[in-house]
Amino acid sequence: MLFEGRALAGIVSSIIRQDTLRIAYNRYDWEVMFRVADYHKVANIVYLGLLGNRESIPDKWRERFFERYQESLLFGENYKESIREVLSWLDARGISCTVLLSETVRDLYAIPETADNNPLQLFLTEEKFSLVKGYLIDLGYETEKTYPDAGEQLGRNGSVSITLYHKLPFRTPDYDRNMRRLLETAILRESYNYIRILPVESEFVFRMAMASYHYVTDELTVREMLDLQLSHRVWRDHVREDAVQRRLKDFQIEELSMRLLRIAYMWFADRKDTFYGCLPDNMPVYEAIEERLLTRGMVNREMDEQALELQRKVQKELDKERKEEERLHRKEKRQERIEKFKRWLRWAFPDFQYMASIYPMVERIPALMPVYWVIRGVRLIFHGIRG
Numbered sequence: 001m002l003f004e005g006r007a008l009a010g011i012v013s014s015i016i017r018q019d020t021l022r023i024a025y026n027r028y029d030w031e032v033m034f035r036v037a038d039y040h041k042v043a044n045i046v047y048l049g050l051l052g053n054r055e056s057i058p059d060k061w062r063e064r065f066f067e068r069y070q071e072s073l074l075f076g077e078n079y080k081e082s083i084r085e086v087l088s089w090l091d092a093r094g095i096s097c098t099v100l101l102s103e104t105v106r107d108l109y110a111i112p113e114t115a116d117n118n119p120l121q122l123f124l125t126e127e128k129f130s131l132v133k134g135y136l137i138d139l140g141y142e143t144e145k146t147y148p149d150a151g152e153q154l155g156r157n158g159s160v161s162i163t164l165y166h167k168l169p170f171r172t173p174d175y176d177r178n179m180r181r182l183l184e185t186a187i188l189r190e191s192y193n194y195i196r197i198l199p200v201e202s203e204f205v206f207r208m209a210m211a212s213y214h215y216v217t218d219e220l221t222v223r224e225m226l227d228l229q230l231s232h233r234v235w236r237d238h239v240r241e242d243a244v245q246r247r248l249k250d251f252q253i254e255e256l257s258m259r260l261l262r263i264a265y266m267w268f269a270d271r272k273d274t275f276y277g278c279l280p281d282n283m284p285v286y287e288a289i290e291e292r293l294l295t296r297g298m299v300n301r302e303m304d305e306q307a308l309e310l311q312r313k314v315q316k317e318l319d320k321e322r323k324e325e326e327r328l329h330r331k332e333k334r335q336e337r338i339e340k341f342k343r344w345l346r347w348a349f350p351d352f353q354y355m356a357s358i359y360p361m362v363e364r365i366p367a368l369m370p371v372y373w374v375i376r377g378v379r380l381i382f383h384g385i386r387g
Contacts, residue, residue: 001036002299009294011046015111016110017269034061034065041222044113048114079117090195091193095194120160123166125166137154147169151164151166172317175251178251179209187199200239204235218296252310
């Protein structure tokens with residue numbers, strides 16, 4: 001998987017930089033290559049790298065790559081109109097929401113069809129979540145992915161995928177608190193009254209923090225790294241580096257996030273870009289990060305202290321959730337046993353009206369009901385034995 005992962009990063013880099021990269025296409029397992037590329041959401045980019053190498057790739061997998069490329073072409077034709085349609089509907093009904101990640105990152109791609117098909121993420125209240133989801137379903141959208149207790153991603157053929165969150169998808173309290181502070185910096189989007197967007201500086205911090213979190217949960221994709229690098233390349237002259245560093249220190253990821261950004265530059269930056277003029281001194285740390293990222297955590301020899309600490313915090317929250325689920329499960333089982341025992345009591349010792357309907361003497365002398373409980377029990381046992 002690491003072998004195909006490195007090749008994948010090389011192909012994507014050569015297409016994004018629009019330079020020449022010699023790749024031995026006949027050496028790869030193309031089923032693995034497609035699955036890795038599809039997971040990392042860059043199969044549409046890889047297709048462009050396959051052109052001119054038809055004889056080296058099995059027809060089945062070349063067609064699968066082409067399907068992803070074709071989806072991107074169709075999506076590119078109407079994505080702006082689809083987004084405008086959704087945001088205008090929300091604004092017209094006074095539904096306040098915040099655009100977490102601006103879809104304008106798509107405009108940063110030199111080749112439009114190499115961009116992602118899921119550029120829009122919205123945060124709104126839980127009360128409005130069901131209403132907006134229902135509206136999207138009426139438009140033909142279907143749930144593509146569920147984020148338990150946080151939100152859903154919905155998509156429609158040939159249209160934009162939209163992720164709705166009613167709770168930020170970060171488990172640790174520190175992360176959730178600092179992300180909410182970022183949301184407080186949101187400003188109204190031009191021409192809207194209820195749609196807010198994050199300023200460039202806040203969105204960049206959001207992207208850095210999200211990439212770091214996804215890295216330690218082994219969910220970070222090559223696409224996310226590519227979007228991060230393209231965003232930073234354009235925004236780096238317009239953000240205050242000291243303010244960004246302060247924000248990242250609040251998350252306790254200032255070193256980890258900058259290492260991820262540097263790897264993104266190593267992969268995708270133009271060779272003439274001198275933002276990072278030379279290789280870092282501690283290359284083994286970067287190599288370990290790269291291996292973990294490309295293999296989804298299958299190769300994990302983590303050396304970054306901040307990554308290890310954040311991973312520990314996330315695991316602590318996962319353990320708490322697991323224990324809470326186990327506690328609720330035990331409570332449900334206990335309640336089931338109690339209900340079962342109550343049903344048995346009601347069957348073994350029926351109420352007064354039921355006993356009076358079978359044994360008229362009980363109605364005349366209620367004090368005899370325990371006696372008739374015994375009589376009824378003996379009769380049932382006798383009939384059971386005979387049966």
